[in-house]
Amino acid sequence: MNEDPRPAPARPISADAETVSQDDVDVDTYRILEPDGSYDAERLPDLDDETFRELYRWMVLQRVFDNRATKLQRRGKLGTYASGRGQEASIIGSAFALSDQDRIFPYGREAGTLLIHGLSMRDLLLYWRGLEDASRMDGANSFGVAISIGSHVPVVTGTAWGMKLDDADSVAFANLGDGATSTGAFHEGINFAGVLDAPAVFFTQNNQYAISLPFEEQTAADTVAQKALGYGIDGIRVDGNDVLAVYNAVLTARENAMDGTPTLVEAVTYRRAAHTTSDDPSRYRERSEVEEWEKQDPLERYREFLQSEGLFEAIDEEAVREEIDEMFDDAVAAADEFAERDVREIFEHLHEEMPPELRRQLSEYEELLDERPDMYEHIEQRPKG
Numbered sequence: 001m002n003e004d005p006r007p008a009p010a011r012p013i014s015a016d017a018e019t020v021s022q023d024d025v026d027v028d029t030y031r032i033l034e035p036d037g038s039y040d041a042e043r044l045p046d047l048d049d050e051t052f053r054e055l056y057r058w059m060v061l062q063r064v065f066d067n068r069a070t071k072l073q074r075r076g077k078l079g080t081y082a083s084g085r086g087q088e089a090s091i092i093g094s095a096f097a098l099s100d101q102d103r104i105f106p107y108g109r110e111a112g113t114l115l116i117h118g119l120s121m122r123d124l125l126l127y128w129r130g131l132e133d134a135s136r137m138d139g140a141n142s143f144g145v146a147i148s149i150g151s152h153v154p155v156v157t158g159t160a161w162g163m164k165l166d167d168a169d170s171v172a173f174a175n176l177g178d179g180a181t182s183t184g185a186f187h188e189g190i191n192f193a194g195v196l197d198a199p200a201v202f203f204t205q206n207n208q209y210a211i212s213l214p215f216e217e218q219t220a221a222d223t224v225a226q227k228a229l230g231y232g233i234d235g236i237r238v239d240g241n242d243v244l245a246v247y248n249a250v251l252t253a254r255e256n257a258m259d260g261t262p263t264l265v266e267a268v269t270y271r272r273a274a275h276t277t278s279d280d281p282s283r284y285r286e287r288s289e290v291e292e293w294e295k296q297d298p299l300e301r302y303r304e305f306l307q308s309e310g311l312f313e314a315i316d317e318e319a320v321r322e323e324i325d326e327m328f329d330d331a332v333a334a335a336d337e338f339a340e341r342d343v344r345e346i347f348e349h350l351h352e353e354m355p356p357e358l359r360r361q362l363s364e365y366e367e368l369l370d371e372r373p374d375m376y377e378h379i380e381q382r383p384k385g
Ligand SMILES: Cc1ncc(C[n+]2csc(CCOP(=O)(O)OP(=O)(O)O)c2C)c(N)n1
Pocket: 109, 147, 148, 149, 150, 176, 177, 178, 179, 180, 181, 183, 207, 209, 210, 211, 271, 275
């Protein structure tokens, strides 16, 4: 300790070093469809009429799937479920901007993205039943779901770097939440994407919450998009309830990434459902807030656009919903047919040869089942699959 401490500089300090602050950065929110139903015709994506309608059908599918899967969980037939309700424009708009060659790194809420890119509905249900086989994402060019939030971001960068070295005509695409942007892995990952000019798109669905924590309490930054600047990559902030704007934003990000500039997209949206089926949001947010966002419904906004363009008449919404319900029923039936797994597999799964500690746990477990066969009954009653 200094015996003779120097006095603190007098305040206000007279030095005049310039600061750079987030107030110096303008981060606009890109939008095409306004909440009042008007739209910017100059910015409309170059899609044919049928694709405009397909976007709508897929948004309906996301909503129906979320509703049905939530109910299925309530009946004890799924382990848990994370709904994308309110985020349909972000989920479907981004998925439409990707090619099947792009590698998807999902974060859990994007049923539609995985289904659009080749996963079967049966396997998606099996995933939510906890079947590790379903994490292979057969049929889709997709990694497993990043349950450990943000953990996929460095892997996305590595995958994208590999694509660059292979001269591939594709990008690695991460879906993540606003909460994931506060993990260390996120910062390490986007930092290296910038250093390596990796063709990566980091698509953040800012749904205003990380479970119960509101965005404002999670970061002092005004936006997620501005975080790109600290790493020398590009950012885009887009209205995440405007499917056409999201589509254009991700298309831009993808092209940008393939030209050597990784891009962080922030889709500003709202999680209208609970975090997962294990959560009760009434404990941390007001119903009035949810109602405000219900007025920004992404399906309604897009339906109005289709109606103004005369494209909606060819859609029979009831028939679309019925068809999706039937697909869902078939998927549940197919999932139910999946063979029961032996509970021993929990112990056998990870290592080729079971290590001593796991062997000990398995024999303890088998002894328990000998003593208490009723325990096995209980296990047998778990959701099938
Ligand atoms: C590394 C890590 N820390 C904590 C958790 C627990 N956790 C699960 S989801 C979640 C919040 C995720 O919020 P966000 O990234 O905004 O995604 P959202 O669920 O809102 O779509 C947290 C903290 C986790 N899964 N992984």
